[in-house]
């Protein structure tokens with residue numbers, strides 16, 4: 001391991017890997033430390049859906065999300081070109097089942113705004129609200145209710161396992177020192193500045209430390225609890241082999257997605273369990289909940305073979321927003337965490353912003369709303 005890298009990145013999820021790659025591309029010597037293997041946290045458990053922020057919402061977070069999703073295709077292409085590993089970015093489109101009249105009216109309003117502000121997709125309006133017959137004509141195997149469906153043509157998805165493999169590979173190829181099975185036990189801070197990290201058997205000196213430890217961020221050091229209060233929110237999912245399933249788009253109802261994969265299997269997920277603690281194992285109850293929702297949506301899946309179940313812990317910040325940036329009272333210490341349900345989509349931008357901040361002292365975009373700090377009130 002290099003004796004004194006410019007930057008130590010703590011955590012090898014999609015956020016840590018993206019940051020490490022961007023930092024390295026700016027010429028910094030970077031060591032990434034991951035206590036298990038890269039992607040073994042929330043990132044590897046993700047469904048890989050790249051959902052645009054609702055067109056009706058215009059806050060700082062939505063701006064960030066939109067910008068990151070715009071950058072995603074080129075970012076995925078660059079990863080593919082550099083590593084030969086294709087993250088399989090696909091603009092699959094999404095058809096959401098509308099469960100009631102209130103939601104239908106909301107969808108109509110959202111669709112109007114989206115069509116007037118977002119570019120068309122293949123000459124078709126980016127969004128449309130369809131009645132039940134129109135939705136069924138597009139996806140005949142889905143049980144639409146009388147309120148029909150909302151079609152979003154810009155929703156995309158990636159294969160997260162490939163994305164993580166590609167990110168890890170590009171980091172290594174470009175000279176990031178990636179150390180797996182290497183837990184960070186604490187930060188070393190003296191005289192108001194970070195001096196490095198404490199490992200099981202030694203200290204690693206560094207002038208800058210970036211903590212990207214997802215749901216575990218506050219556990220890396222006692223001093224992070226106040227700056228990045230994080231709680232794990234478990235999500236459970238499964239993969240089905242369903243030869244009879246012929247969906248062509250991502251299907252969504254409330255928090256449940258059906259995602260047709262290129263190999264003919266269907267990914268189904270996910271639960272949202274705020275009381276799971278740090279238990280990242282799938283449970284009978286969770287898998288039953290996801291399965292029941294999937295079968296109600298697509299009865300054709302009843303005989304599908306369950307080929308994999310899994311769970312992961314989404315990092316949700318107690319402040320209710322992302323935590324991005326330098327820690328005010330510790331020079332050289334940065335955090336990028338709290339990406340909750342949107343970390344895959346936010347990865348390109350998070351990497352670019354954190355690298356600019358660390359290398360040049362400026363994030364390059366408006367991110368003041370995400371400054372590390374205690375929850376208000």
Ligand SMILES: Cc1cc2nc3c(=O)[nH]c(=O)nc-3n(C[C@H](O)[C@H](O)[C@H](O)COP(=O)(O)OP(=O)(O)OC[C@H]3O[C@@H](n4cnc5c(N)ncnc54)[C@H](O)[C@@H]3O)c2cc1C
Pocket residue numbers: 010011012013014015016033034035036037038039040041042043044045046047048049050051182183184185212213214215216217219220234235236237269270311312313314315336337338339340341342343344345346
């Ligand atoms: C079931 C499920 C479905 C999801 N679906 C989507 C989706 O469709 N689209 C989307 O955009 N997002 C989705 N998400 C959310 C997304 O996965 C997360 O927002 C994202 O992965 C967060 O990335 P991260 O790098 O911050 O965290 P993680 O991936 O959790 O990475 C943190 C890493 O830090 C490591 N670590 C922790 N402590 C230490 C330490 N002390 N020392 C060293 N290493 C440490 C961990 O092992 C882990 O690998 C989903 C999440 C789940 C669970």
